Amino acid sequence: MIVYRNATPDDLPGVSDLQKKYHVSTIREEDKADGFVTTLFTPEQFLSLIKDENGLAVACDGEKIISYAMAASWDYWSPWPLFQHMIADLHTITYLGRVLDTKNSYQYGPVCIDKDYRGIGVLEHIFEFSRRQMADRFPVMVTFINQINPRSYDAHVRKVGMELLKTFEFNNNQYYELGYDMRKQVPGTRL
Numbered sequence: 159m160i161v162y163r164n165a166t167p168d169d170l171p172g173v174s175d176l177q178k179k180y181h182v183s184t185i186r187e188e189d190k191a192d193g194f195v196t197t198l199f200t201p202e203q204f205l206s207l208i209k210d211e212n213g214l215a216v217a218c219d220g221e222k223i224i225s226y227a228m229a230a231s232w233d234y235w236s237p238w239p240l241f242q243h244m245i246a247d248l249h250t251i252t253y254l255g256r257v258l259d260t261k262n263s264y265q266y267g268p269v270c271i272d273k274d275y276r277g278i279g280v281l282e283h284i285f286e287f288s289r290r291q292m293a294d295r296f297p298v299m300v301t302f303i304n305q306i307n308p309r310s311y312d313a314h315v316r317k318v319g320m321e322l323l324k325t326f327e328f329n330n331n332q333y334y335e336l337g338y339d340m341r342k343q344v345p346g347t348r349l
């Protein structure tokens with residue numbers, strides 16, 4: 159049975175191991191086609207995500223961390239240039255009748271699932287768990303996906319039900335920007 163819960167500081171070694179396994183700089187060549195994460199978060203950054211944002215969800219199979227999903231206010235993300243770009247651009251997006259800003263939206267992701275546990279609904283459930291942590295604070299979720307990660311795009315749009323808001327370019331990379339209505343439970347999930 160897979161359990162979804164908020165991470166505690168004790169989980170950080172497991173989360174960091176998973177991050178390393180699928181980080182672009184350390185991933186096995188044959189795993190690259192199924193997606194990778196590009197920002198490396200330090201234990202201190204994960205700790206602040208837990209303490210300041212209640213924003214680190216994990217999925218566990220027994221003692222083993224098999225997935226993590228990050229989520230936080232724009233304030234947390236603001237040191238990173240890509241997020242600075244997204245923050246400055248929010249006002250150009252109208253979604254669910256709102257002009258987006260740093261108060262009515264937050265940023266979900268990165269997310270990572272151990273290869274042995276993909277394709278079985280972990281993404282839908284960990285996002286649903288994460289959504290419930292954030293739904294009282296924000297009406298809208300925003301995320302981005304690198305266009306060279308079609309598996310992640312397919313899973314988030316077709317399976318979770320996120321919607322394409324726009325595409326954008328940053329540092330010579332092409333990205334999708336997606337939105338989600340926080341009132342909606344992810345289809346097919348039971349927590």
Ligand SMILES: CC(C)(COP(=O)(O)OP(=O)(O)OC[C@H]1O[C@@H](n2cnc3c(N)ncnc32)[C@H](O)[C@@H]1OP(=O)(O)O)[C@@H](O)C(=O)NCCC(=O)NCCS
Nearest residue numbers: 180192193194195269270271276277281308309310312313
């Ligand atoms: C991205 C990720 C979270 C998705 O979770 P997942 O459990 O693998 O997703 P699923 O397998 O349920 O769904 C992916 C779908 O994309 C499809 N798919 C797989 N490879 C694909 C590709 N190259 N192009 C398009 N679609 C693809 C799959 O067929 C699957 O659909 P199906 O179940 O109907 O066959 C997971 O693969 C992962 O952690 N990857 C490594 C890290 C990463 O990329 N994180 C996301 C950064 S934004």
